[in-house]
Amino acid sequence: MYLELNEEQKLIQKTAREFARAELDPVAARLDQEGDQETFLGNLKKLAGLGYMGINIKEEYGGAQAGMMAFSVAITEIARACASTAVTVSVNNLVCDVIQAVGSETQKKTYIPKICSGEYNAGSFALTEPGAGSDPAAMTTSAVLDGNEWLLNGTKRFITSAPYAGVFVVWAVTDKSAPKGKGISCFLAEAGTKGLIVGRAEQKMGQHASATNEVILEECRVPREALLGRLNDGFRVAVGELTGGRVGIGSLALGVGLAAMDYATRYAHERIQFDQKITNFQAIQLMIADAYTELEAARLLLMQAAFKGEQGLNFTKEAAMAKMYATEAANRACYAAIQMAGGYGYSREFPLERYARDVRVTSIYEGTNEIQRTIIAREILKNIDR
Numbered sequence: 001m002y003l004e005l006n007e008e009q010k011l012i013q014k015t016a017r018e019f020a021r022a023e024l025d026p027v028a029a030r031l032d033q034e035g036d037q038e039t040f041l042g043n044l045k046k047l048a049g050l051g052y053m054g055i056n057i058k059e060e061y062g063g064a065q066a067g068m069m070a071f072s073v074a075i076t077e078i079a080r081a082c083a084s085t086a087v088t089v090s091v092n093n094l095v096c097d098v099i100q101a102v103g104s105e106t107q108k109k110t111y112i113p114k115i116c117s118g119e120y121n122a123g124s125f126a127l128t129e130p131g132a133g134s135d136p137a138a139m140t141t142s143a144v145l146d147g148n149e150w151l152l153n154g155t156k157r158f159i160t161s162a163p164y165a166g167v168f169v170v171w172a173v174t175d176k177s178a179p180k181g182k183g184i185s186c187f188l189a190e191a192g193t194k195g196l197i198v199g200r201a202e203q204k205m206g207q208h209a210s211a212t213n214e215v216i217l218e219e220c221r222v223p224r225e226a227l228l229g230r231l232n233d234g235f236r237v238a239v240g241e242l243t244g245g246r247v248g249i250g251s252l253a254l255g256v257g258l259a260a261m262d263y264a265t266r267y268a269h270e271r272i273q274f275d276q277k278i279t280n281f282q283a284i285q286l287m288i289a290d291a292y293t294e295l296e297a298a299r300l301l302l303m304q305a306a307f308k309g310e311q312g313l314n315f316t317k318e319a320a321m322a323k324m325y326a327t328e329a330a331n332r333a334c335y336a337a338i339q340m341a342g343g344y345g346y347s348r349e350f351p352l353e354r355y356a357r358d359v360r361v362t363s364i365y366e367g368t369n370e371i372q373r374t375i376i377a378r379e380i381l382k383n384i385d386r
């Protein structure tokens with residue numbers, strides 16, 4: 001494994017960094033406090049124009065075909081400025097990945113270019129339900145074939161981008177008698193489909209600019225050909241695709257952690273107490289050394305996972321390790337950054353409290369870190385007797 005990015009990856013990183021600094025950073029605090037959907041969606045469109053909505057998607061479907069490593073570094077750069085934008089971009093890429101992985105040629109040509117180009121503001125990934133979070137196979141949303149249509153009924157919870165998504169990838173039970181997880185299928189539902197209702201918005205601790213809503217499916221009819229992938233194979237698809245998604249969430253956390261430490265370190269190097277810069281104090285130096293070392297370790301774990309994913313190798317364990325470690329390192333970094341800035345770190349005058357709120361959810365969504373640990377242990381134990 002070569003630890004340097006190639007020229008294309010460097011360009012994607014640089015472009016994302018410059019865009020994030022010029023367009024996202026100046027508005028991130030305002031979007032967090034006041035919300036401004038127009039500006040938020042406008043930025044998504046610009047990112048689509050730059051190719052960031054389908055980074056790992058084939059060019060023939062409108063993607064950048066730049067691979068998972070490029071996806072990882074792009075999400076990190078976007079998250080350095082705005083975690084809400086980064087999660088939306090990450091989920092969009094995930095939705096495109098699902099359609100590309102198991103969709104028919106018609107589905108791929110119909111939906112992926114619209115997500116990549118920004119014609120659809122975003123794509124939504126609708127798996128979680130009120131009673132099925134860490135255990136999505138316990139879902140109760142049902143899909144029943146009625147003539148030439150599937151009839152969907154159920155409630156999804158915590159769905160990113162739901163109010164403005166152009167298309168939803170929705171999971172539902174198609175065979176109630178099958179063993180757990182074996183009777184679930186995946187569907188495409190366009191926004192505006194009768195019976196697809198975007199419900200209440202979550203009042204969240206952070207990532208305020210990204211929308212997270214309930215999605216209610218009430219006698220929602222989609223065409224027979226809206227089945228995505230094979231019948232009753234949907235759970236395997238969700239689990240498989242979430243592996244790549246975890247590289248996105250780990251990369252996002254890394255971006256927020258770096259933003260926090262960069263800000264706090266620059267501040268500490270100017271802050272005078274006891275007639276000297278506080279970076280002269282070993283207590284502050286230790287925080288800098290620990291946080292940057294952990295973030296660098298996170299970056300290397302993410303690179304390893306992305307590298308293996310890109311090679312088509314099994315990267316289940318590596319993605320879980322990277323997601324778990326990066327999100328926890330970034331949470332620690334954000335708290336250390338606040339500590340380094342003292343009372344100013346706790347004040348809204350600085351962006352540090354926003355970073356700490358934004359980073360918190362990264363150890364929860366796309367599989368909690370307890371679930372990541374069960375995946376890592378399972379993968380290790382699988383090989384112990386070999």
Ligand SMILES: Cc1cc2nc3c(=O)[nH]c(=O)nc-3n(C[C@H](O)[C@H](O)[C@H](O)COP(=O)(O)OP(=O)(O)OC[C@H]3O[C@@H](n4cnc5c(N)ncnc54)[C@H](O)[C@@H]3O)c2cc1C
Binds near residue numbers: 368
């Ligand atoms: C802001 C936000 C955006 C989201 N976006 C999406 C989205 O776009 N699409 C989507 O489908 N979902 C989305 N989610 C849902 C998210 O993936 C779930 O919240 C997450 O998987 C956890 O499920 P839960 O909230 O039901 O918690 P629970 O599963 O109820 O977990 C509660 C606690 O129990 C622990 N626990 C549960 N089972 C085990 C176990 N077997 N071993 C050890 N510990 C366990 C968990 O780790 C956790 O600490 C989003 C959530 C949030 C907060």
